[in-house]
Amino acid sequence: MPLRGEGNAGPNDGEKGDLYININVAQSNVFIRKEDDVCYELPISFTQAFLGCSVIVPTLNGKINLKIPSHTKDGRTFRLKDKGMLNPNTNEPGDQLITIKVEMPQNLNEEQMKMIEELDNCLGLDCYPEAKDFLAQTEAEYKMREI
Secondary structure (H helix, E strand, C coil): CEECCCCCECCCCCCECCEECCCCCCCCCCCEEECCEEEEEEEEEHHHHHHCEEEEEEECCEEEEEEECCCCCCCCEEEECCCCCECCCCCCECCEEEEEEEECCCCCCHHHHHHHHHHHHHHCHHHCHHHHHHHHHHHHHHHHHHC
């Protein structure tokens, strides 16, 4: 970025030269820029996704509280209006897009695994409408092939 007339003076008290400033922008470990929008994936636990929760999330201007409703699915994106980058041509801000990444528990001990198995047995297929519909469609397709 040149600053005209802000450099050193020329020989014999000559006219000041130009000052050139180089600006390097470091890449963020959190944010990804897509045009004027700022994006990132927010990992939450499967229980937070199921029950709903409030989480503190980073923005370019500090942290805010984001309410995650119950039954939030993996891949759902929340839009924070006007929390993105300013467009240099229009001076209009972009948005911040937060995509939910539902994280499954890792390294469970035997007791924890047993508790999850008991919960799964207790719930049954009726608690999973998409899986239930898929299985019904699959069964119907197999029956059609038998005809």
